[in-house]
Amino acid sequence: MSSMASPSGSSSAARLHAAVHWRICAPFFPDDALEYRIEALASLLGRQAHLCRENTGFEAEALVVCSTVLSGAVNVEPANVSLFCSTIERIAGLRPAGIANVYMCTGWGFALRHFTAHTRVRRLAIAIADVDVHNLQWHLAHPVIGRSGFGVTCLFLELPEERSLRPTCSGPHPNSAFNDFALALKAHQALHGARMTFLPFINDALFQPLKRVVAPGYLGPNKMATYGHCFGADPWIGLIEHLDGQAASELRSAVLGAIAFNGYYTLAEIALAPSAWLRMEHIPPEALRGAATLASH
Numbered sequence: 001m002s003s004m005a006s007p008s009g010s011s012s013a014a015r016l017h018a019a020v021h022w023r024i025c026a027p028f029f030p031d032d033a034l035e036y037r038i039e040a041l042a043s044l045l046g047r048q049a050h051l052c053r054e055n056t057g058f059e060a061e062a063l064v065v066c067s068t069v070l071s072g073a074v075n076v077e078p079a080n081v082s083l084f085c086s087t088i089e090r091i092a093g094l095r096p097a098g099i100a101n102v103y104m105c106t107g108w109g110f111a112l113r114h115f116t117a118h119t120r121v122r123r124l125a126i127a128i129a130d131v132d133v134h135n136l137q138w139h140l141a142h143p144v145i146g147r148s149g150f151g152v153t154c155l156f157l158e159l160p161e162e163r164s165l166r167p168t169c170s171g172p173h174p175n176s177a178f179n180d181f182a183l184a185l186k187a188h189q190a191l192h193g194a195r196m197t198f199l200p201f202i203n204d205a206l207f208q209p210l211k212r213v214v215a216p217g218y219l220g221p222n223k224m225a226t227y228g229h230c231f232g233a234d235p236w237i238g239l240i241e242h243l244d245g246q247a248a249s250e251l252r253s254a255v256l257g258a259i260a261f262n263g264y265y266t267l268a269e270i271a272l273a274p275s276a277w278l279r280m281e282h283i284p285p286e287a288l289r290g291a292a293t294l295a296s297h
Helices: 034-056 078-092 104-118 177-192 204-213 231-242 285-295
Strands: 014-024 062-066 123-130 151-158 168-170 196-198 252-259 265-283
Touching (some): 034 078, 034 265, 034 285, 062 104, 104 123, 104 168, 104 231, 104 252, 123 231, 177 265, 231 252
Parallel strands (some): 014 265
Protein backbone atom coordinates (compact mmCIF):
# COMPACT_ATOMS: atom_id res chain seq x y z
CA MET A 1 0.00 0.00 0.00
CA SER A 2 1.54 3.28 -1.09
CA SER A 3 -0.87 5.83 0.36
CA MET A 4 -1.12 7.01 3.95
CA ALA A 5 -4.58 7.10 5.44
CA SER A 6 -5.73 10.01 7.59
CA PRO A 7 -6.08 8.66 11.11
CA SER A 8 -8.80 9.48 13.55
CA GLY A 9 -7.30 11.96 15.98
CA SER A 10 -4.65 13.13 13.49
CA SER A 11 -5.48 16.72 14.46
CA SER A 12 -3.66 15.95 17.72
CA ALA A 13 -0.47 14.92 15.92
CA ALA A 14 2.38 17.24 15.04
CA ARG A 15 2.00 18.37 11.44
CA LEU A 16 4.98 18.33 9.11
CA HIS A 17 5.42 21.41 6.91
CA ALA A 18 8.96 20.72 5.67
CA ALA A 19 11.50 17.93 5.67
CA VAL A 20 14.79 18.36 3.84
CA HIS A 21 17.77 16.00 3.91
CA TRP A 22 21.19 16.62 2.37
CA ARG A 23 23.50 13.62 2.08
CA ILE A 24 27.14 14.49 2.75
CA CYS A 25 30.01 12.09 2.20
CA ALA A 26 32.85 11.63 4.66
CA PRO A 27 35.44 12.95 5.24
CA PHE A 28 34.16 16.44 6.01
CA PHE A 29 36.69 19.10 4.94
CA PRO A 30 39.65 16.91 6.05
CA ASP A 31 42.30 19.52 5.20
CA ASP A 32 40.71 22.35 7.19
CA ALA A 33 40.87 23.31 10.85
CA LEU A 34 38.24 22.08 13.30
CA GLU A 35 36.88 25.61 13.71
CA TYR A 36 36.23 25.83 9.97
CA ARG A 37 34.45 22.45 9.96
CA ILE A 38 32.20 23.51 12.84
CA GLU A 39 31.32 26.77 11.11
CA ALA A 40 30.73 24.98 7.78
CA LEU A 41 28.38 22.48 9.40
CA ALA A 42 26.47 25.25 11.16
CA SER A 43 26.25 27.14 7.85
CA LEU A 44 24.65 24.14 6.16
CA LEU A 45 22.14 23.74 9.00
CA GLY A 46 21.30 27.42 8.90
CA ARG A 47 20.91 27.33 5.12
CA GLN A 48 18.51 24.39 5.33
CA ALA A 49 16.31 26.16 7.87
CA HIS A 50 16.38 29.34 5.76
CA LEU A 51 15.30 27.45 2.64
CA CYS A 52 12.51 25.66 4.52
CA ARG A 53 11.16 28.99 5.72
CA GLU A 54 11.56 30.56 2.28
CA ASN A 55 9.65 27.75 0.57
CA THR A 56 6.86 27.30 3.10
CA GLY A 57 6.36 30.68 4.79
CA PHE A 58 6.52 28.75 8.07
CA GLU A 59 7.99 30.92 10.82
CA ALA A 60 9.45 28.65 13.49
CA GLU A 61 9.39 29.92 17.06
CA ALA A 62 12.12 27.60 18.34
CA LEU A 63 14.95 25.53 16.90
CA VAL A 64 16.70 22.56 18.49
CA VAL A 65 19.68 20.62 17.12
CA CYS A 66 19.80 16.84 17.59
CA SER A 67 22.74 14.60 16.80
CA THR A 68 24.33 11.21 17.29
CA VAL A 69 27.86 12.02 16.19
CA LEU A 70 28.52 15.58 17.39
CA SER A 71 31.12 15.61 20.13
CA GLY A 72 31.69 17.77 23.17
CA ALA A 73 34.00 19.89 21.04
CA VAL A 74 30.83 21.23 19.39
CA ASN A 75 28.21 21.15 22.12
CA VAL A 76 30.27 21.68 25.30
CA GLU A 77 33.37 23.75 24.57
CA PRO A 78 32.10 27.36 25.02
CA ALA A 79 33.87 29.04 22.09
CA ASN A 80 32.76 26.35 19.64
CA VAL A 81 29.20 26.29 20.99
CA SER A 82 29.05 30.04 20.45
CA LEU A 83 30.46 29.76 16.92
CA PHE A 84 28.08 26.94 16.03
CA CYS A 85 24.94 28.58 17.42
CA SER A 86 25.77 32.09 16.23
CA THR A 87 26.40 30.87 12.69
CA ILE A 88 23.04 29.10 12.59
CA GLU A 89 21.31 32.16 14.03
CA ARG A 90 22.91 34.52 11.51
CA ILE A 91 21.62 32.48 8.57
CA ALA A 92 18.36 31.00 9.88
CA GLY A 93 17.27 33.85 12.14
CA LEU A 94 16.87 31.46 15.08
CA ARG A 95 19.40 30.57 17.73
CA PRO A 96 19.28 26.90 18.79
CA ALA A 97 17.50 26.44 22.11
CA GLY A 98 19.80 23.49 22.71
CA ILE A 99 22.00 20.78 21.23
CA ALA A 100 20.80 17.30 22.22
CA ASN A 101 22.95 14.26 21.62
CA VAL A 102 22.42 12.08 24.70
CA TYR A 103 19.46 10.42 22.95
CA MET A 104 21.48 9.81 19.79
CA CYS A 105 19.30 8.68 16.84
CA THR A 106 16.11 9.24 18.84
CA GLY A 107 16.85 12.86 19.73
CA TRP A 108 14.25 14.30 17.36
CA GLY A 109 11.50 12.30 19.10
CA PHE A 110 12.58 13.38 22.58
CA ALA A 111 12.82 17.00 21.41
CA LEU A 112 9.35 16.83 19.87
CA ARG A 113 7.92 15.30 23.03
CA HIS A 114 9.58 17.95 25.23
CA PHE A 115 8.23 20.87 23.23
CA THR A 116 4.80 19.22 23.02
CA ALA A 117 4.54 18.40 26.71
CA HIS A 118 6.38 21.26 28.40
CA THR A 119 6.04 24.38 26.23
CA ARG A 120 3.38 26.31 24.35
CA VAL A 121 5.53 26.54 21.22
CA ARG A 122 3.36 25.89 18.17
CA ARG A 123 5.96 26.10 15.39
CA LEU A 124 9.11 24.04 15.95
CA ALA A 125 12.22 23.52 13.82
CA ILE A 126 14.37 20.44 14.43
CA ALA A 127 17.81 20.13 12.85
CA ILE A 128 19.42 16.68 12.73
CA ALA A 129 23.17 17.16 12.40
CA ASP A 130 25.02 13.93 11.76
CA VAL A 131 28.29 14.97 10.19
CA ASP A 132 31.47 14.02 12.01
CA VAL A 133 33.63 17.16 12.20
CA HIS A 134 36.52 15.02 13.54
CA ASN A 135 36.39 12.50 10.66
CA LEU A 136 36.87 9.55 13.01
CA GLN A 137 37.21 6.14 11.40
CA TRP A 138 34.98 4.39 13.93
CA HIS A 139 32.00 6.54 12.91
CA LEU A 140 32.15 5.10 9.38
CA ALA A 141 30.61 1.76 10.37
CA HIS A 142 29.24 -0.11 13.37
CA PRO A 143 29.91 -3.85 13.80
CA VAL A 144 26.24 -4.58 14.59
CA ILE A 145 24.30 -1.91 12.69
CA GLY A 146 26.47 -1.62 9.57
CA ARG A 147 27.98 1.23 7.57
CA SER A 148 27.08 4.84 8.29
CA GLY A 149 25.60 7.54 6.10
CA PHE A 150 26.10 11.20 6.97
CA GLY A 151 24.09 14.34 6.37
CA VAL A 152 22.01 17.20 7.71
CA THR A 153 18.23 17.31 8.00
CA CYS A 154 15.74 20.06 8.76
CA LEU A 155 12.16 19.51 9.96
CA PHE A 156 9.46 22.16 10.36
CA LEU A 157 6.64 20.93 12.59
CA GLU A 158 3.41 22.56 13.70
CA LEU A 159 2.49 21.38 17.18
CA PRO A 160 -1.22 20.94 17.93
CA GLU A 161 -3.22 23.05 20.32
CA GLU A 162 -4.57 19.89 21.93
CA ARG A 163 -1.55 17.85 22.96
CA SER A 164 -2.77 14.47 24.12
CA LEU A 165 -0.98 12.61 21.29
CA ARG A 166 2.73 12.86 22.07
CA PRO A 167 5.64 10.84 20.75
CA THR A 168 6.39 7.65 22.63
CA CYS A 169 9.84 8.00 24.15
CA SER A 170 11.50 5.50 26.44
CA GLY A 171 14.85 4.36 27.75
CA PRO A 172 17.55 3.72 28.27
CA HIS A 173 16.97 -0.02 28.00
CA PRO A 174 20.55 -1.22 27.43
CA ASN A 175 19.69 -4.92 27.26
CA SER A 176 16.22 -4.93 25.73
CA ALA A 177 15.76 -1.76 23.68
CA PHE A 178 15.23 -3.50 20.34
CA ASN A 179 12.58 -5.87 21.69
CA ASP A 180 10.93 -3.04 23.63
CA PHE A 181 10.89 -0.92 20.47
CA ALA A 182 9.22 -3.72 18.50
CA LEU A 183 6.61 -4.23 21.24
CA ALA A 184 5.91 -0.47 21.39
CA LEU A 185 5.49 -0.41 17.62
CA LYS A 186 3.06 -3.33 17.79
CA ALA A 187 1.09 -1.68 20.61
CA HIS A 188 0.90 1.64 18.74
CA GLN A 189 -0.43 -0.11 15.67
CA ALA A 190 -3.03 -2.01 17.72
CA LEU A 191 -4.22 1.22 19.35
CA HIS A 192 -4.20 3.56 16.36
CA GLY A 193 -4.50 1.23 13.38
CA ALA A 194 -2.07 0.56 10.55
CA ARG A 195 -0.16 3.53 9.14
CA MET A 196 2.68 3.82 6.67
CA THR A 197 5.65 3.33 8.98
CA PHE A 198 9.24 4.47 8.48
CA LEU A 199 12.00 2.98 10.62
CA PRO A 200 15.81 3.01 10.87
CA PHE A 201 17.98 1.68 8.07
CA ILE A 202 19.79 -1.27 9.63
CA ASN A 203 21.21 -4.60 8.53
CA ASP A 204 18.61 -7.04 7.28
CA ALA A 205 18.93 -9.46 10.19
CA LEU A 206 17.79 -6.71 12.57
CA PHE A 207 15.15 -5.37 10.19
CA GLN A 208 13.36 -8.68 9.65
CA PRO A 209 11.77 -8.84 13.14
CA LEU A 210 10.36 -5.33 12.63
CA LYS A 211 8.80 -6.43 9.34
CA ARG A 212 6.85 -9.07 11.26
CA VAL A 213 5.40 -6.43 13.60
CA VAL A 214 4.09 -3.92 11.03
CA ALA A 215 0.97 -4.78 9.01
CA PRO A 216 1.82 -6.01 5.49
CA GLY A 217 2.12 -3.20 2.97
CA TYR A 218 2.58 -0.47 5.56
CA LEU A 219 6.35 -0.59 6.16
CA GLY A 220 8.69 1.67 4.23
CA PRO A 221 11.71 -0.08 2.69
CA ASN A 222 14.98 -0.59 4.49
CA LYS A 223 17.43 1.52 2.45
CA MET A 224 20.52 0.36 4.32
CA ALA A 225 22.15 -0.95 1.14
CA THR A 226 21.60 2.39 -0.61
CA TYR A 227 22.37 4.97 2.07
CA GLY A 228 23.81 3.15 5.07
CA HIS A 229 22.50 3.90 8.55
CA CYS A 230 21.89 7.66 8.57
CA PHE A 231 21.27 7.92 12.31
CA GLY A 232 18.18 9.96 13.26
CA ALA A 233 17.49 10.94 9.65
CA ASP A 234 16.58 7.42 8.48
CA PRO A 235 12.78 7.52 8.94
CA TRP A 236 12.57 11.04 7.50
CA ILE A 237 14.51 9.95 4.42
CA GLY A 238 12.05 7.07 4.10
CA LEU A 239 9.09 9.46 4.28
CA ILE A 240 10.61 11.90 1.76
CA GLU A 241 11.34 9.11 -0.71
CA HIS A 242 7.92 7.55 -0.24
CA LEU A 243 6.32 10.79 -1.39
CA ASP A 244 8.90 11.11 -4.18
CA GLY A 245 9.86 14.64 -3.19
CA GLN A 246 6.45 16.03 -4.15
CA ALA A 247 4.20 18.08 -1.87
CA ALA A 248 1.20 16.16 -0.60
CA SER A 249 -2.18 17.13 -2.01
CA GLU A 250 -4.15 16.09 1.05
CA LEU A 251 -3.67 15.61 4.78
CA ARG A 252 -2.03 12.27 5.49
CA SER A 253 -0.21 10.70 8.40
CA ALA A 254 2.57 8.25 9.12
CA VAL A 255 4.41 6.67 12.02
CA LEU A 256 8.14 7.38 12.28
CA GLY A 257 10.40 5.53 14.67
CA ALA A 258 14.00 5.41 15.78
CA ILE A 259 16.14 3.42 18.15
CA ALA A 260 19.49 4.37 19.66
CA PHE A 261 22.38 2.06 20.36
CA ASN A 262 22.48 3.29 23.97
CA GLY A 263 18.96 1.96 24.58
CA TYR A 264 16.50 4.77 23.82
CA TYR A 265 13.64 4.52 21.35
CA THR A 266 10.91 6.79 20.00
CA LEU A 267 7.74 6.48 17.93
CA ALA A 268 5.81 9.48 16.64
CA GLU A 269 2.56 9.93 14.77
CA ILE A 270 3.14 12.67 12.20
CA ALA A 271 0.48 14.39 10.10
CA LEU A 272 1.50 15.79 6.75
CA ALA A 273 0.45 19.29 5.76
CA PRO A 274 -1.11 19.41 2.26
CA SER A 275 1.60 21.80 1.06
CA ALA A 276 4.50 20.12 2.86
CA TRP A 277 7.87 20.85 1.23
CA LEU A 278 9.92 17.65 1.05
CA ARG A 279 13.34 17.44 -0.56
CA MET A 280 16.38 15.19 -0.60
CA GLU A 281 19.70 16.03 -2.20
CA HIS A 282 23.20 14.60 -2.36
CA ILE A 283 25.94 17.20 -2.04
CA PRO A 284 29.06 15.70 -3.65
CA PRO A 285 32.48 16.49 -2.16
CA GLU A 286 33.40 18.86 -5.00
CA ALA A 287 30.27 20.96 -4.33
CA LEU A 288 30.41 20.92 -0.54
CA ARG A 289 32.69 23.90 -0.04
CA GLY A 290 30.58 25.99 -2.38
CA ALA A 291 27.43 24.99 -0.50
CA ALA A 292 28.93 25.89 2.86
CA THR A 293 30.30 29.19 1.51
CA LEU A 294 26.95 30.08 -0.05
CA ALA A 295 25.26 29.32 3.27
CA SER A 296 27.53 31.66 5.21
CA HIS A 297 26.74 34.74 3.10
